[in-house]
Amino acid sequence: TKEAIDHARAAGVPIIVAINKIDKANANPERVMNELSELGLMPEAWGGQTVTVPISAKKRENLELLLEMILLVTEIADLKANPKRQASGTVLEAKLDKGRGSVATVLVQDGTLAVGDTFIAGTIVSKVRALIDDRGRNVRQAPPSTPVEVLGLDGLPSPGDTFQVINDPAK
Numbered sequence: 001t002k003e004a005i006d007h008a009r010a011a012g013v014p015i016i017v018a019i020n021k022i023d024k025a026n027a028n029p030e031r032v033m034n035e036l037s038e039l040g041l042m043p044e045a046w047g048g049q050t051v052t053v054p055i056s057a058k059k060r061e062n063l064e065l066l067l068e069m070i071l072l073v074t075e076i077a078d079l080k081a082n083p084k085r086q087a088s089g090t091v092l093e094a095k096l097d098k099g100r101g102s103v104a105t106v107l108v109q110d111g112t113l114a115v116g117d118t119f120i121a122g123t124i125v126s127k128v129r130a131l132i133d134d135r136g137r138n139v140r141q142a143p144p145s146t147p148v149e150v151l152g153l154d155g156l157p158s159p160g161d162t163f164q165v166i167n168d169p170a171k
Contacts, residue, residue, distance in 0.1 A: 005039055007090075007160060014073050015041060016051045018066055023056035081144030086165040087113035091121050092147065094156040102153040106163055113142040117165045119150065121157035125166075128152060 008015045017036060019029045033043045033052060042048020051069050055062040089109040097103045104121065106113070113119075117128045129152020131139045142148040157163065 002039065005041065011090075014051075014077050016053070016066075016069055016073055017041065017043075019052055019054045020057055022054045023059045023061065029054045081110045083112050083143045085111040086167075087111035087117065087142070088162065088164040089113075091157045091159055091161040091163055093159050094153075096156060100151050102151075102156050104150045104153055104157050104163075106148060106150055108142045108144055108146045108148065110144055111165065112144070113146075113148065113150075113165060115140055118167070119153070119163060120166055121153075121163035122161040124153055124155045124157045126153040126155075 005015065017032075019032045021027055022029060029052075033046065036043060036050060036052070037046065037048070041050040043050050043052045045052065051073055053062055053066045053069050055066055057063070087108050088111055089107050092105045092107055094102070094104040106121070113128065113131065115128050115131055119126050119128050128150055130150075131142055132149040132151065133139050133142070134147055139148065
């Protein structure tokens with residue numbers, strides 16, 4: 001959690017906290033909000049700027065409220081991505097898969113990532129051979145705000161690395 005907060009702060013993006021598992025008997029959202037305030041994220045309910053939404057993914061409680069809060073924060077902050085430019089974003093995780101080779105899960109933050117694009121993440125430069133969406137389907141393109149697995153990389157980038165699409169691999 002601390003690492004995710006640091007990444008969000010470094011990127012200068014708003015933080016929304018979904019406090020999960022409120023359906024459990026020993027759930028204590030107040031304790032979580034107290035720990036968030038100790039990390040410098042003062043919840044809105046306590047007069048701060050951090051949107052917190054208590055949810056239960058298992059019982060599907062407050063999921064609509066979480067979606068509303070995400071839309072509200074993006075509207076207020078006027079967050080927009082340009083799908084027509086070359087893709088850039090962040091590597092969420094990377095692994096070596098027996099059948100698929102080097103696989104990186106990335107979040108496209110700006111632009112559109114497409115199969116065949118030349119992709120640079122950290123010190124890894126490769127062509128995108130395939131894109132797999134969050135439902136396990138092959139896709140040709142990934143627009144902004146889309147998490148995808150990138151297949152066909154020549155090595156493993158580090159989680160947290162930024163990636164971008166480039167025209168000239170020699171650069």
